Amino acid sequence: MSNRTRWKRVVLKMSGEALGGSASHQAIDAAEVERIADEICRVRSELDVEPAVMIGGGNIWRGTSVAGSKVERATSDAMGMLATVINALALQDAIERKGQATRVLSAIQMAEVAEPYIRRRAIRHLEKGRVVIFAAGMGRPYFTTDTSAALRAAEIEAEALLKGTHSGVDGVYDMDPRNHEEAVKFDAINFMDVVSKDLRVMDMTAVTFCKDNKLPVVVFNVKEPGNILRVLSGQEIGTLVK
Numbered sequence: 001m002s003n004r005t006r007w008k009r010v011v012l013k014m015s016g017e018a019l020g021g022s023a024s025h026q027a028i029d030a031a032e033v034e035r036i037a038d039e040i041c042r043v044r045s046e047l048d049v050e051p052a053v054m055i056g057g058g059n060i061w062r063g064t065s066v067a068g069s070k071v072e073r074a075t076s077d078a079m080g081m082l083a084t085v086i087n088a089l090a091l092q093d094a095i096e097r098k099g100q101a102t103r104v105l106s107a108i109q110m111a112e113v114a115e116p117y118i119r120r121r122a123i124r125h126l127e128k129g130r131v132v133i134f135a136a137g138m139g140r141p142y143f144t145t146d147t148s149a150a151l152r153a154a155e156i157e158a159e160a161l162l163k164g165t166h167s168g169v170d171g172v173y174d175m176d177p178r179n180h181e182e183a184v185k186f187d188a189i190n191f192m193d194v195v196s197k198d199l200r201v202m203d204m205t206a207v208t209f210c211k212d213n214k215l216p217v218v219v220f221n222v223k224e225p226g227n228i229l230r231v232l233s234g235q236e237i238g239t240l241v242k
């Protein structure tokens, strides 16, 4: 594997489910968090990448889709944002146990457990070699962590957004490969086609934001060990959307 990186500063978006264990059925699986933490440490130390991570909360609570929930939407979304904080702390703990400094920057103020998100501070942490973990999305209801990741990427002038999938789908297909054997994967696709074909890459708000701000996105399977390193060392896995 080459030790040259494709992009220097990136935002890695992972769903909360990426931290879960398919075998253990735990919302946060210790072995899985360890593995992801290890890969993040390696891209920091071996490739000299400045990684910022936006972690979702769907393994614990997702605002829109908890079956039977009658919780008011804004409250439900607040619960989802708090779920992301739990995941962020789990990831921080695992990364720091490996000796890599991290900072959790939360969009909802909770000074006892995380720093508040301040754009310049995020950039400073990255410049100093710390891994930044964004928690609580963008701190507003009706948004997702996909859109929050795109926003943060633009704010910190990241060169790319890496969207790690957890469902076994390893990129963007013309139809859902889980239901259609004949589905064809795109190695690369442009944002216009993603929008016009209504392809499920990320939520549309995130897609149009990346398009407007010329932020390339790589959709790849983050559950496959080694893939975070592969994407950043220039191997063409997943789908590049630009």
Ligand code: UDP
Binding pocket: 014, 015, 016, 017, 055, 056, 057, 058, 059, 061, 062, 063, 064, 076, 077, 078, 079, 080, 081, 083, 084, 136, 137, 138, 139, 140, 141, 142, 143, 144, 145, 146, 148
């Ligand atoms: N959320 C929100 N505003 C944000 C980010 C997240 O309200 O800026 C809430 C929303 O309810 C969402 C939940 O937090 O469903 C968890 O985030 P997401 O669904 O993006 O997590 P993932 O599916 O990536 O695990």
